Amino acid sequence: MRMRPAWPVPRGRSVRVLPRGPRRGAVALAAVLVLAPVAGCHTPVVPPGAPTRWPAELAHRWQWQWQLTGQVDVTVDADVYLLDPVRTTSAETAALRARDRRLVCQIRVGTYASTDPDASRFPADALGAAVAGRPGSQWLDVRRWDALEPVLADRFRLCRGKGFGAVAVDDADGYRHRTGFPLDFDDQLRFNRRLAALARRLDLSPGLVDDVPQVAALAPDFDFAVNQECVRRRECAKLLPFADADKPVFHVEYTGDPTAFCVTTVGYGFASMLKDRKLDAWRDPCPQL
Template identity: 30%
Template sequence: MAGYVVALLVLALLAVIPTTVAPAQATASADPPPVTVPPTGTDVDYQLGGAADVPDHVGIVVRDRTEPPATDRYNVCYVNGFQTQPDQRRFWKRHWRLVLKDDGRPVEDEAWGEWLLDVRTKAKRTTLARIVGRWTRGCADDGFDAVEYDNLDSFTRSHGLLKRRQSLAFARLLVDAAHAAGLAAGQKNLAGYDGTRIGFDFAVAEECGRYRECAAYVEDYGDLVLAIEYRRTDFRWTCSHVGDRLAVVLRDRDLTPSGVHAWC
């Protein structure tokens, strides 16, 4: 009888062992997938205005989140994380409290016709990150490799309503969302700020040649900078100063599929 009791105790102990290791296994499976940064030594095309044919020498393509990624390229998904898209005003009117307002009127980036998002409170940042996070996961599901969040320097156009620290706190949430989805995260603009401190993996610099900011991005990101110019004179300057190490493209400001495309 004693031996029978011992055997029962051993079986009981064996039965509970799997339940003690299951949580550790679940934690391991919940780890975010690894991210892959953009390749160097290749060209970039900036196709936010619509998908276009990709030349053989172009290894990196940036497209809007509503477009499919390019075949056999490193694809960056454009997501307007800090401002609204002009054609999405109906959506944001349903989330009106999340749009930054001055005396009841939305604050607008007049150069692009985009409203700024209100990231002044933790509650609003959390809600906005949940919305943008869904778009980010959509980019990953569609097969993109990375995401760029437009536009880290939006607070500079907020009439003083947004603070730098508030925008950076929101950016950290967006970077976390990208990494959780397995995407590399690109810092869009705000030269001189080292976004690697909050997890950005590379930078997308609009007109760094025009404003003589390319060196600031290189200091923080090395060769992992995608440079876009909209004026030919600035493009020539950028090519002559950093074209030997950065991916540089000249585009028309409307980024039309059949518009200007030139590389160093």
């Protein structure tokens, strides 16, 4: 579904691929959540909580930034910022909104971390197997919507309260992992659709992080997609249900040469860039068409 913008669209960006610049030092890996959208150029900023609009005519022209570690660099020349709402301060979101940036918060919806501020709210019987490579994290039983919905709703409200206008739901593919629960494709589909509906009820634009096998089924429910390494994994074509519907696809690679992979991803209509896995402020974006 195409949504008309409530403000003028942002001005175009440079079409050159930027040289790889110096990398900033990493800070501890951020947990749970990330960023939300903001208004366009020369118009009043959209008030906190207002859902981000994604004009169809700009679907293939966005530039974006994904930062989870280090102090947020509010000067990056990107239309969209994906951030951790717990670590990101209100002063940082205000500075970005003053620059008419769209802000998206990242929330881990299918996993639990013992360090989360709301960790005690998850019932013990909803906690499953450990998440590989993430000490202190466990998969959640996404069939337990009655137990999970109040916690996730408050996470979404945190995003909205800090001025984010969109939410990107992460770890929304437990059915593909050994979670300790007999989750199947349909269990995950039902959960993810509930998340999209919950975001809309709370005036947030919903986005899907990865979960590529379900993109064809979920593209009608979500407003945008966030993808990691579709080039390396050779699965970029599976994201076309979003691009073909004029919905943004925010894509990142962690290896390779942008001058090589941009040919594929920009051709598909994605907003692509090269990043370090630590997701600090450094980025090397693809040129726009």
